[in-house]
Amino acid sequence: MTCSIARTVSIVGDAWTLLLLREVFLRSRRFEDFQAHTGMSPHLLSVRLSKLVSHGILDRVVYQKRPLRYEYRPTAKGLELYPIVLALTYWGDRWTSGRKGPPTRLVHKTCGRPMYAVPTCSECGERIRPQEVRAEIGDALATERASMRARLKGPVS
Amino acid sequence: MTCSIARTVSIVGDAWTLLLLREVFLRSRRFEDFQAHTGMSPHLLSVRLSKLVSHGILDRVVYQKRPLRYEYRPTAKGLELYPIVLALTYWGDRWTSGRKGPPTRLVHKTCGRPMYAVPTCSECGERIRPQEVRAEIGDALATERASMRARLKGPVS
Numbered sequence: 001m002t003c004s005i006a007r008t009v010s011i012v013g014d015a016w017t018l019l020l021l022r023e024v025f026l027r028s029r030r031f032e033d034f035q036a037h038t039g040m041s042p043h044l045l046s047v048r049l050s051k052l053v054s055h056g057i058l059d060r061v062v063y064q065k066r067p068l069r070y071e072y073r074p075t076a077k078g079l080e081l082y083p084i085v086l087a088l089t090y091w092g093d094r095w096t097s098g099r100k101g102p103p104t105r106l107v108h109k110t111c112g113r114p115m116y117a118v119p120t121c122s123e124c125g126e127r128i129r130p131q132e133v134r135a136e137i138g139d140a141l142a143t144e145r146a147s148m149r150a151r152l153k154g155p156v157s
Numbered sequence: 158m159t160c161s162i163a164r165t166v167s168i169v170g171d172a173w174t175l176l177l178l179r180e181v182f183l184r185s186r187r188f189e190d191f192q193a194h195t196g197m198s199p200h201l202l203s204v205r206l207s208k209l210v211s212h213g214i215l216d217r218v219v220y221q222k223r224p225l226r227y228e229y230r231p232t233a234k235g236l237e238l239y240p241i242v243l244a245l246t247y248w249g250d251r252w253t254s255g256r257k258g259p260p261t262r263l264v265h266k267t268c269g270r271p272m273y274a275v276p277t278c279s280e281c282g283e284r285i286r287p288q289e290v291r292a293e294i295g296d297a298l299a300t301e302r303a304s305m306r307a308r309l310k311g312p313v314s
Contacts, residue, residue: 002260004249005179005242011253013172013245022162026292036306074287077252082287083244083276085162088170091241092161095234096168103159103298107291111281114293119240120277124268130231130239134264135183136271141260149193 002141011055012081016040017048018088024058024078025085029071057081086117159298168212169238173197174205175245181215181235182242186228214238243274 001007012021019038028034035045049072052058057078063071074081086106093102093116108115119128137145158164169178176195185191192202206229209215214235220228231238243263250259250273265272276285294302 003179004253004260005245006176006249007253008245008249009172009175013170013175015166015170018166018170019163022160025287026294032309036309037302039305079287080248080251082285083247083274084241086276086285087240087244088162088165091237092163092165094237096161096164100297103161103295105293105295107293108278108280108283108285109289109291110283111278113278113280115278115280115285117240117276117285118279119243119274121265121268121270121272122275123265123270123272125282126265126267128239128243128265128272128274130182130236132266134266136262136264137183138260138262140257145194148196152189152193 002144008084011051011057012084016044017052018084020045020048020052021081021085022088024072024074025082029063029073031070031072034072052078083117083119087119090116159301165241168208168214169241173201174209175241177202177205177209178238178242179245181229181231182239186220186230188227188229191229209235240274240276244276247273 001010012018016038020034020040023034023037026037028037031045031049034040034049035042038045040048049058049060053060053072055077056075058072059075060070061073063069089104089106097103105114106116107113120126121128158167169175173195177191177197180191180194183194185194188202188206191197191206192199195202197205206215206217210217210229213232215229216232217227218230220226246261246263254260262271263273264270277283278285
C-alpha cells in the first residue's frame with residue numbers, strides 16, 4: 001500500500017484500537033484499566049496491545065517485580081497519534097452530543113481554557129478547510145490507483 | 158455510549174469507512190470510483206455508503222436520469238470529518254513513508270505551500286501537545302466508567 005492513510009488505518013484503524021488510544025491519552029497504562037474502560041475481552045486486548053508494541057507505538061515496561069507486572073506507555077511515535085484522537089473527539093462532541101453537551105471537557109493547561117482542536121496549516125498557520133487543499137498524488141500512488149481502476153474493468157484482451 | 162470518541166468510532170471507525178472518507182476528500186463521488194480506489198467489494202461498499210448516508214455524512218444525489226445514476230457528496234457534517242483524515246495522513250506520512258517520502262503532497266491553496274495539519278487550541282491558537290491537555294470527564298461518563306470497572310471485578314455479593 002502506497003497511501004499514507006491506508007498505512008495508518010492498517011495499524012490503528014479499527015474500533016477497538018481507536019478506543020485503546022483514547023484510553024492511553026486518558027493516562028491509562030495497565031491491562032486491567034484498558035480492559036475495564038473499553039469492555040474488550042482479554043484476548044482481543046492482548047492482540048491489540050501486542051500489535052501496538054510491535055509497531056513501536058507503545059512500550060511494555062516492568063513496573064513491579066514480584067509479582068511481575070507490566071504497563072504500557074506511549075512512545076514518541078505513539079504520542080503523535082494524538083491529533084487523530086483530538087479529531088475523533090471534536091467530531092463526536094460536535095455532531096453526537098445532543099442536548100447535554102460534550103461528555104468530557106478538554107482543558108488546555110497552557111491557556112487554562114476548555115478547548116477543541118483546530119487543524120491549521122504548518123506553513124501559514126491558517127485554519128485548514130477541505131476546499132482549500134489540493135492533494136497532489138505522487139507517481140507511485142498514481143500508478144497504483146490506475147492499476148486498481150484497470151483491474152476493476154477486467155483484464156485487457 | 159457516552160464517550161464522543163466511542164460514538165465517532167462506531168460511525169466511521171472501521172478501516173473501509175476511513176478509506177472511503179479519504180476518497181471523498183480526494184473528490185471521488187461515484188460508486189465505481191470508490192470501488193476502484195479502495196478495492197472494496199460492491200456489497201461492502203454499498204453497506205458503508207448507506208451507513209454514511211443514514212448518518213447524514215453523505216448525500217445521495219441523482220446526477221443523470223437516463224439511465225438513473227447517483228453520486229455521493231459530503232454534507233457539512235461530512236466535511237467536518239476532514240480533521241480526522243488530515244490527522245491520519247500526517248501520521249502515515251511521518252512514520253510510514255520511508256526513504257521515498259510521502260506519497261501525496263497536500264498543497265494549501267491559500268498560501269500555495271505543501272503543508273501538513275497542526276492541531277491548535279481553539280482558544281489561544283497554540284499547538285496542542287498531549288502533555289498540555291487535561292481531560293475533565295463529566296458526571297455521566299464518570300458513572301459509566303465506574304460501572305464498567307465494577308462489572309469487570311464481578312458482582313458484589
